[in-house]
Each structure stands twice: as structure tokens, then as C-alpha cells.
Amino acid sequence: MPITPTREEELALLARVRERAGEDALVAGVDEVGRGALAGPVSVGIALIGSGTSDDFPVGLRDSKQLSAAARTRLAPLCRQWAVDVAVGHAGPDVVDREGIMAALRHAAANALSTLIAAGHRPLAVLLDGNVNWWTDAPLFDAAPLLPDLPVLTKMKGDASCAVIAAASVAAKVERDALMVTLDTQHPGYDWARNKGYASPAHIAALRELGTSPQHRVSWRLPGLSQSEPSPLEPSEAGRIQPAVSQPEPSQLELSHKEDE
Template sequence: MAATRPSLRIARALLREGYLTLACADEAGRGALGGPATVGMVVVTLETGTAPTGVRDSKLLTPEHRQRLAPKVRRWAAAHAVGHASAAEVDEFGILPALRLAGHRAMAGLGVRPDLVLLDGNHDYLSPPEQASLLGEPPGLLADPPPVRTLVKADLRCAATAAASILAKTERDALMVELARQHPGYGWEVNKGYAAPDHLAALRLHGPCVEHRRSWSLPGVVAPADGATALESPS
């Protein structure tokens, strides 16, 4: 059975609770071994019309289709932005605080403070925790972020969240293509930093570069006792 086309039904129901602006958010690059963690946001209001034809969760679209849809999404949305947290920031703060930083950077770029954020998934990584993580909270977070609602599979059900996923994915993919030029040999122009066979083979051969998440258990790489990263010795 074909997947149900996402709509604005959920977004409009939330807006009718009394919110004037709703930012729908999705992330890209959470599980990658290298490159940034990225959060895209799309703002809608009760006046926002039907999403452009073809908008779906970015994972269901080809790269070419995403590229064609991205400018249509930007024209359609009441506001939009994408934020990134670097691999170094993922290493310094951890993946969830890094996603929080990327999300706050996206919110800061919207040009409007949303009254509510709808976040894909079941975990609110945008709201600072009551107790900061052992690694500490990254600087630059918004002082008064809006409230957040989470929704599992929002990118499949809500057109604005699907649109946010398209913006996050296309912008991060473009960054990874540029990083592939700066750090050739890892196949990032194709695998976008994820654990594809060619990427794993390159890690074992060349070791990590500065754009890898060195705090992670990178395949073929071990962290010596002094904390430095080294290639795993062949057995």
C-alpha cells in the first residue's frame, strides 16, 4: 500500500489551540560518523496553504526530487531555516546537546519566534534539560525557547515536518559534498558521512579526519588511553 500523503491536519489542529505560528522541525545527520548534525525548521500558520505537491519525508525521496522540492518549500513556508552543529561540537557536548544547538540556531534564523515547535520523534532534544549533561550545555542557546511537542513519525504525517526534513537533508548533503572536496577519500559526496562500506574501508585505511566525530566508536579506530585517536592495529 502506498504511503499516505502527509498533510497540514496535525499542524492546523495545534494552531487552533491558540498558537499563531508553528515551527515544524526535523533533523539530519544524527547517526553519521562525520560531518554536522543538522536541524531544519518550517513555520506555518492557519493561513498557510497546502504544501507543494510531492512533499514527503526526505528519506522517501531521491536526491534529485529533494533538490527540486527544496526551493518550492522555501517559497511556500511562512518562514524557514536550517541550523548545524559541527562534528567538533558533537564531540565536545554530545549528540543531543549538539542537536539542541543546531535547532536553536535554526530557530534564531527564522526571523520570527514560533509560538510552538512540533518535533519529529518521541524525545524533546530542543528544550534544555533540568540538569545539564556531564559534558555541559553548549553556549549560544536561546534564552527563552518556545514550548515543544513531540510526535512519532511526524515526518510521515505532517507536511510541514516533511518539508523541514527536505531542507535539513538538502543543506546537509550540500555541506558534505563540499567537505568531500576538502577531505577526499571517504566518499562523502555519496555516503554523506554515514557508515557505508566505502566510508568504513577508508577509515580503516586512512584513519579519521578533523570532520569525523572522534568521540564516537569509529569502525577501525581505537582511542588510546591518553584520549588521542589512533588507527586500530591489524590483527
């Protein structure tokens, strides 16, 4: 049975931020889509909440993976109405190949964040899906930090349990899926309109027959092109992921932050 998200985590974090920054403080829910795909961009959705955000989030909101395409399409505009603001950023396969999947996530998040900041909405803390803090681990891998130094609370399965992350998840999934449908018309034969760039049987068969396209992540070991057992996961980047760490309670977060330059 699908998990119904709540606002418990995001409201606790928002309360801590407001103690330092006042009533106008915003918290970001962040989720990614397309990380394990063989082709197309990796996308990051950011949804913002504040003190005025209603407790009545859209009915039926869930982790985007638990929803049908029709349900996601219906919910996406409702999520944008509910949240203070929502933006989605993308990083193409060239970024994945050049810098790795973790840096590509930061590029995508930076693109989404720049849209929010341009609209006058700057979050002061991040609620991030998963158990890896790829947001503030930037100095380990990037020549320069791509994202502002903000407090980050990671949440395993946050896209299922936290309303603001679920909203970000739905927005990112809908926007990336639409991009893959468009890319399918530009690079026909891989069935991206259906598989969205993931390792479906039709996609793997097309790789054997057609080879790669400019939208494929050619630094990866792509199924259908290797004599060894194929893997759709990020092989070269897996070693860069940091070990999982325990999630701090909101009260443990250091809420001071440096403004991004």
C-alpha cells in the same frame, strides 16, 4: 507505500496557539538530519506555518528519507515558498564531541532559530519529529538553555505524517547533503559525496586506511578503528536520552511561554 503527510496535527496546534496569541501566531515544524552519521555536522531544519499558510503544500512532499536526491532538490525551494519561512542550522563534529549529540541538536536548532528571528519570524510552539523532546530538555544537560521555553508536541514519524515537519526535513537534508559534497572535496577519500558521512562500506574502508579527519566524530566508536564490533550509533550519548513519553493532545498543551532572552 509512502505515507502522504497531512496538516491535521499542525493546524490543531496552531489553533490552540492562536487562541492565546492571536492571528499572527506561528508554529514551527522541526526535524534533524545527520544524527547517526560518523562525520560532518548534525543539522536541524525549522519550517514555520501561520494562519495564512496554504493547505496546498508542495505536490510530492514526503519524509526526506523517502525521496530521491532529485526529488528533494526540486521540493526544497517549493517548501520555502509554501511555508512562512524555513531555516537550517548546523552543529559541527567538534560540538558533538565536546557536548554530545543531544546538545549538538540544540545548538543546530538555535542557529536555525536565530536566522528566523532575525527575519522577524518567532514561533510560539514546536511540532517536533520523534518521541524525545530534546528541545526543552536543555536544562538537564546544558550549562544554560540554548533554546526558548516553548510548548513542544512530539510526533513519532512526524517527518512522514506532518507536512510542516516534512518540509523541515527536506530543507535540512538538501542543505546538509550539499555541505557533505563540499567537505568531500576538502577531505577526499571517504566518499562523502555519496555516503554523506554515514557508515557505508567505502567510508569504513577509508577509515581503516586513512584514519580520521577533522570532520569525524572522534568521541564515538568509529567502525574500522575499533577491534570490537563497530556501531555507527551515538554510544556516549545514548544514556542521556530520556525515556519516551506519551504524546499530549494539542488541547493538553500549556501554551504560555517565556520569551527568550
